Amino acid sequence: MTDKMINITIDGEPLQVPAGTTVLKAAEKLGINIPRLCYHPNLSIEGACRVCVTQVKGFNHFLTACSQEVWEGMDIQTNSPEIRQARRDIVELLLDNHPKDCQTCERDGNCELQKQAYRLGVRERHFEGQRKRYPVEDSGKSVVRNPEKCILCGRCVRVCAEVQGVNNLSQHGRGFHTVVGPANLVNMDDSVCIQCGQCVAVCPTAAFLEQDHTERVWEALALPRDVKHVVVHTAPAIRATMGEMFGLPMGTPVTGKLVTALRRLGFDAVFDTNFGADLTIIEEATEFLSRMEKGENLPLLTSCSPGWVNFLEKFYPELIPHTSTCKSPMQMMSTLLKTYYAEKKGLDPKDIYVVAIMPCVAKKFEAGRSEHTMADGIPYTDAVLTTRELGWMIKSYGIDFEALPDGEFDRPLGVSSGAADIFGATGGVMEAALRTAAVKLTGEELGPLDFVEVRGVTGLKEASLKINGVEINIAVSNGLTNAKHILDAATAGGKKYHLIEIMACPGGCIMGGGQPYPPLDWDPMDPEIARTRAKALYDIDSHKQLRRSHENPAIEHLYAEFLGQPNGEKAHELLHTHYNARMPRGIR
Amino acid sequence: MSHAIANTDNWAEVKAACEAVLPKHILDFIEANHGQAHSESQLIAILHLVQGHFGFLGQEQMHAVAQLAQIPLAKVTGVATFYHYFRLQPRGKHIINVCLGTACYVKGADKLSQRLMDELGIQFGETTKDGLFSLESTRCLGTCGLAPVIMVDDQVYGPVSPAEASLIVDKYLKKEKGAKAEAAKA
Ligand code: FES
Ligand code: FES
Numbered sequence: 081m082t083d084k085m086i087n088i089t090i091d092g093e094p095l096q097v098p099a100g101t102t103v104l105k106a107a108e109k110l111g112i113n114i115p116r117l118c119y120h121p122n123l124s125i126e127g128a129c130r131v132c133v134t135q136v137k138g139f140n141h142f143l144t145a146c147s148q149e150v151w152e153g154m155d156i157q158t159n160s161p162e163i164r165q166a167r168r169d170i171v172e173l174l175l176d177n178h179p180k181d182c183q184t185c186e187r188d189g190n191c192e193l194q195k196q197a198y199r200l201g202v203r204e205r206h207f208e209g210q211r212k213r214y215p216v217e218d219s220g221k222s223v224v225r226n227p228e229k230c231i232l233c234g235r236c237v238r239v240c241a242e243v244q245g246v247n248n249l250s251q252h253g254r255g256f257h258t259v260v261g262p263a264n265l266v267n268m269d270d271s272v273c274i275q276c277g278q279c280v281a282v283c284p285t286a287a288f289l290e291q292d293h294t295e296r297v298w299e300a301l302a303l304p305r306d307v308k309h310v311v312v313h314t315a316p317a318i319r320a321t322m323g324e325m326f327g328l329p330m331g332t333p334v335t336g337k338l339v340t341a342l343r344r345l346g347f348d349a350v351f352d353t354n355f356g357a358d359l360t361i362i363e364e365a366t367e368f369l370s371r372m373e374k375g376e377n378l379p380l381l382t383s384c385s386p387g388w389v390n391f392l393e394k395f396y397p398e399l400i401p402h403t404s405t406c407k408s409p410m411q412m413m414s415t416l417l418k419t420y421y422a423e424k425k426g427l428d429p430k431d432i433y434v435v436a437i438m439p440c441v442a443k444k445f446e447a448g449r450s451e452h453t454m455a456d457g458i459p460y461t462d463a464v465l466t467t468r469e470l471g472w473m474i475k476s477y478g479i480d481f482e483a484l485p486d487g488e489f490d491r492p493l494g495v496s497s498g499a500a501d502i503f504g505a506t507g508g509v510m511e512a513a514l515r516t517a518a519v520k521l522t523g524e525e526l527g528p529l530d531f532v533e534v535r536g537v538t539g540l541k542e543a544s545l546k547i548n549g550v551e552i553n554i555a556v557s558n559g560l561t562n563a564k565h566i567l568d569a570a571t572a573g574g575k576k577y578h579l580i581e582i583m584a585c586p587g588g589c590i591m592g593g594g595q596p597y598p599p600l601d602w603d604p605m606d607p608e609i610a611r612t613r614a615k616a617l618y619d620i621d622s623h624k625q626l627r628r629s630h631e632n633p634a635i636e637h638l639y640a641e642f643l644g645q646p647n648g649e650k651a652h653e654l655l656h657t658h659y660n661a662r663m664p665r666g667i668r
Numbered sequence: 669m670s671h672a673i674a675n676t677d678n679w680a681e682v683k684a685a686c687e688a689v690l691p692k693h694i695l696d697f698i699e700a701n702h703g704q705a706h707s708e709s710q711l712i713a714i715l716h717l718v719q720g721h722f723g724f725l726g727q728e729q730m731h732a733v734a735q736l737a738q739i740p741l742a743k744v745t746g747v748a749t750f751y752h753y754f755r756l757q758p759r760g761k762h763i764i765n766v767c768l769g770t771a772c773y774v775k776g777a778d779k780l781s782q783r784l785m786d787e788l789g790i791q792f793g794e795t796t797k798d799g800l801f802s803l804e805s806t807r808c809l810g811t812c813g814l815a816p817v818i819m820v821d822d823q824v825y826g827p828v829s830p831a832e833a834s835l836i837v838d839k840y841l842k843k844e845k846g847a848k849a850e851a852a853k854a
Contacts, residue, residue, distance in 0.1 A: 247740030252749040263734075263741035264727055272741070398677035661678040664731070667740045 088154040103134055103145035103156055112158050113601075115167060115196050117174075117284055118233035119146040122586075122605050123242055126234045130170050131196060134158050142166060168200045174231050176207045178285075185229075185286050190597045192284030193231060214259065220268035221445040222275035222291055227259045230287035236260060236279035239605075243586055245561040246391070247667060248273045260287070269445075272394055272666040274560070276387035276584045277441025277593020282604050290441045290594055293463040294473055300433040300462070301346045309427055312342050313351040313413045313493070314437040317504030317589035318467050320616035321439065324596040325471030326481040331612035333620050336486025341474050342437075343487060352489045353436065354496030356413030357503045357512070359638070360384065361629035363655055364406045365516040366646040368579060372550070377401050379555075379570055379577035382509050384408045386446035387584025387593075389659065391560050395668045396567055397661030405656040409503065410436050410443055411452050412655050413493070414460035419654060420642050421493065429454060435463045437470050439504065439592035442584065451657045466594025492634035498621030499629045505614035506558035506588035507534035507541060510581040514545070514554075515628045522548040529627055535618070537587045537610040540565060552578045559586035564668055590614055686732035691721055698736045711739055711747055715754060724755040752793075760795040760802035762840055764788075765819040769808030772816040775827065780816050781805070783830035787837055800844060801837070 084099040090107055097106045102125075107114050117129040125147045133142035137155035142163070145156075157163065175197060182188050214227040237249045237260060248262050248271050262271030269275075279288040300310050323332040342350045368380050383389055383404040392403055407415065414436060418429040436443065446452065447461035454460065465473070474481055488494070499515050502508035511531045518527030533543040534554065539562040542555045555570075555577050557563045563582045570577050585592045587610030598609055626632055644650050687695060694717045701710040714737060718729050725748050734741035748754045766772075766781050781792070784803055788796050795802045811817050814826030818833060825836055 241740070248742055250740075250742040250746035252746055254750050263745040264730075265745075398675075398679070400676035659676075661676055663678075663682075664741065665678065665682050665735065667734060667738050 086150050086152050086154075088150045088152075088156060090156045091158055097150060099150075101150050103143070103148045103150060103154075104132055106150055107134075107145065107156075107158055114145045114158055115200060116146055117192060117196060117231065118235060120235050120238070120282060120605070121603055123235060123238040123282075126238065128232060128234050129174075131167055133163060133166050133170070135160060135163055164200070168202055171197050171200050172202050172205060173207055175202065175205065176209055177211050178231065179211075179228050186289055187286040187597075190600065191286065192600065195600050210256075212256065212259075217261070217267060218291065220273070220275070220291060221448045222441045222443075223268045223273060223277060223280065224289045224291055225261060225268060226287050226289065227261065228287075229285045230260050231285060232258055232260065233284060234260070235282045235284065236288060239278045239282045243559050243561055243605075244274070244276060244278055244391075244584070245564050245668065246272060246274055246276075246395075249279065270664075272664050274387050274390035274394065274584065274666075275442035275445040276390075276560075278585060278605075280441060280593050281591075281595070281597075290466050290469070291444055292469070293444065293465055294469050297435055297463050297465060297473070300435070305348060307431070308433045309348050309425070309431055310346070310433045310435065311349040311351060311417055311421075312347040312435045312437060313353045313356070313410075313417070314338060314342070315353045315410065315439055315504065315589065316357060316501050316508075316617065317439040317592065317595070317613070318437050318470075319501075319620070320504060320590055320613045321467050321595050322471060322481075324598075325467065325474070328482065330598075330609060331616040333616045334481075335620070336488070337481055337484040339487035339489055340484040341479055341481060344479055344484075345473060345477055347435070349490045350487070351413065351417070351493040352496050352500075353409050353413050353438075354500035354503075355493045355632075355634065356409035356411075356416070357384075357500035358496050358629035358632045358635050359412050359416075359655065360406050360409045360503075360509075361499060361512050361516050362635060362639075362646050363412075363651060364404050365513050365520065365630075367404055367406065368513065368517060369520055370647065372552075372578065379553075379580045380404055382513075382579075382581045383657075384503065384509055385583045385585075385589075386440065386442040388560065388563065388582045390442060390445065390662075391563070391584065391666070393659055393662040394664070395564075395666035397665075399567065399571070400659045400661070403659060405658060407452070407655055407657050408443075408446065409500075410438060410464075411446065411460060411657070414447075414452075415654050416493065416638075418454060418458075418460050420638065423642075430456075430458060433462050434460065435465060436461050437467070438464050439467050439589045439595045440464075440585075441466065441593035443594075467592075467596055468594060471596065492637065495632060495634035497626035497629050497632050498624035499627060501617050501620045501624070504589040504617050505535075505610075506537060506583050507556045507581065508588065508617065509583075510534045510554060510556050510579065512629060513579065513581075514547075514552075516630045517552075518547050519628065519630065521550055534581075535614075537607050537614060539586065554579045554581075556581045558583045558588050560584055586610070587614070590617070682735055686735045689726075689728045689732050690718070690736070694718060694721065695736070698733070702737070711737065711744065712751075715744075715748060719754060722758075724758045755793070757793075757795050757802075758799070761800050761844075762821055763802050763804055764837070765804045765806045765809075766792075767807070767809050767811075767815070767817045767819070768805045769812070769815075771808070771812035775815040776830075777816045779830050780818065780828060780833055783833050784818075784837070787834050800841070 085096045086099050104114050114132050116132045118126045127144050127147035132145040134145045135157040136143050217225040240249045241247045251258050319335040323334040339350050381403045414434045417434050422429045444464045447464050499512035514531050534556050539559050540557050545552045555566045557566050590613035591610050730744045734744045792805050817826035
């Protein structure tokens with residue numbers, strides 16, 4: 081884009097916009113929202129759906145507003161009987177090739193196709209004809225693909241390639257027979273898919289969804305207490321987003337209501353994955369400091385994000401030795417529940433059912449990994465519900481979420497520091513680790529607390545810190561295309577990093593593939609959503625007494641009573657894991 | 669990066685396995701184009717070479733092309749399924765081409781196609797399990813006077829009714845069976 085300004089007219093109103101502006105963007109400046117489906121502001125322009133057609137003086141065919149750049153003197157009409165008719169026909173044709181099952185569809189009420197059909201006034205169906213038929217591909221542990229619901233907008237293809245650098249999806253075939261899917265249309269888990277679920281987040285319909293775990297959780301909850309002891313723990317990011325499921329303003333922290341809702345659903349104990357996050361920091365900071373001391377396998381790469389771990393194994397297997405062996409907070413927590421907690425309660429781990437509430441679709445895959453099962457094949461985590469799934473369960477149960485009183489997590493696995501809360505945002509794991517590492521390095525109990533240089537939702541952040549004379553080069557990335565940049569820079573050998581935080585989803589867990597769909601007048605992935613949700617987490621953190629993971633008294637107690645030393649033998653056995661190169665290998 | 673890094677990379681094995689399924693001239697072509705600005709636009713050229721050599725694009729070969737040319741496999745199979753020219757299965761011994769040109773269409777090429785699909789149990793672009801027949805379509809063979817027309821290998825038949833189409837398929841089947849029996853006797 082240059083600085084050159086262009087004069088145009090939109091619906092009779094004169095307007096000046098910079099050269100290179102699209103008609104769609106220009107119209108937004110006048111408060112005109114041209115309907116769109118395939119367009120997404122953070123992705124490349126595809127011009128596939130044609131819903132955004134407009135008329136331009138001098139042309140006897142329509143021009144698509146999302147892809148058409150303005151020119152000097154352009155005279156644009158965004159509304160006319162013909163345009164309205166054309167848009168309505170286009171959406172009607174899409175509907176004609178789409179199942180008529182809105183009432184039973186997961187996206188009912190939150191579907192962009194449904195929204196456009198309503199707004200454009202499709203009240204009747206004139207074009208009944210042949211409709212494409214495909215089976216649902218639901219063999220994946222995390223992501224379900226339903227090509228019948230696909231409108232071929234290509235957003236999933238673009239998010240997978242451009243934001244995640246995974247390139248797992250493309251359009252196969254042509255014309256009526258076009259279908260979106262992985263290479264050779266294999267099952268998702270046999271493809272290079274890293275299970276991040278960003279395709280689910282950007283899909284305008286329900287062509288991609290998470291693998292459903294609600295049914296198994298209902299079943300577990302229905303069992304008598306003495307048969308199954310059903311416990312739950314909720315990830316840091318959930319408290320910042322669950323309110324959205326119930327119409328509360330974006331960024332409203334709802335920790336207390338969440339706890340109460342979970343108790344009402346019938347969980348026997350409600351814990352906080354935050355505890356696992358604090359524990360992760362103790363283990364990871366210890367690991368980091370010992371690598372710093374030995375100068376070994378640096379930079380250390382974080383390992384909390386299961387989408388990133390899948391990416392590591394498929395795209396960067398040579399970096400496995402650099403990756404922290406720490407289990408994710410979810411897995412640390414679930415492991416403790418079936419060992420430490422079971423022991424304390426005098427329960428057989430087989431009789432405990434662990435549900436994790438996660439913002440993430442890849443957590444479902446992580447829970448099913450063979451590395452995360454007990455000796456007899458029982459998984460530490462039995463079910464993973466996304467924010468959306470739990471939100472739906474609460475609604476389905478008839479709980480008036482907004483009216484709920486605040487509850488408190490059960491102790492001791494519900495006690496946590498503010499450092500754990502910020503795990504949900506990009507940069508949060510880094511900041512939490514630095515808070516603890518700084519104290520260990522300086523030996524002073526009051527090291528620096530707020531590492532603002534790693535905050536903010538930009539895709540890539542770098543900083544050089546000096547703590548007690550030790551120089552630490554850090555990088556924080558979210559969105560795996562950004563991770564690629566950092567990893568390639570690190571392996572090229574130019575820049576020496578010491579610690580790199582990688583989260584798969586753009587913005588971190590608050591923007592995970594399992595988070596609530598934003599209201600229909602927002603774009604999924606809008607950075608403003610990330611900022612608002614992140615703010616909620618930093619607010620919670622700043623209001624806590626405990627701000628550093630190692631100050632968490634419940635954690636100190638856990639080491640004294642059960643684990644022994646950080647990175648010690650027992651800690652290693654229970655809290656650490658390993659990774660393997662996985663096929664198919666991704667192209668980076 | 670520092671010392672004592674365990675070798676967790678699988679690139680050497682992946683590369684070797686990929687090189688094993690492509691002939692040398694294709695490997696050389698990929699190598700020669702490696703790292704060039706528009707190496708992705710070379711994809712179609714590579715796929716042509718693969719099809720020229722094998723007669724079709726096998727999944728192993730497409731995987732090898734993806735890895736060695738460093739083009740995401742989804743792009744490779746996306747391109748391979750987009751262009752009618754590319755075949756994803758080996759071709760049958762006999763190629764049955766149904767003309768779908770205007771004249772043939774008007775004269776009932778659709779019914780003819782349906783009959784052949786039912787008879788052979790395959791769709792256009794597919795090959796029967798026994799490897800004997802592939803069904804393909806074409807636009808105007810320049811023999812509109814004979815419409816509707818089918819072509820088996822390089823023999824043109826027309827006008828062909830659906831019933832006659834079945835007979836033609838039978839004729840080739842019998843010939844093949846006879847050849848088999850001969851071979852068995854000998
Ligand atoms: S939004 Fe413009 S073509 Fe789809
Ligand atoms: S249309 Fe079939 S031969 Fe011409």
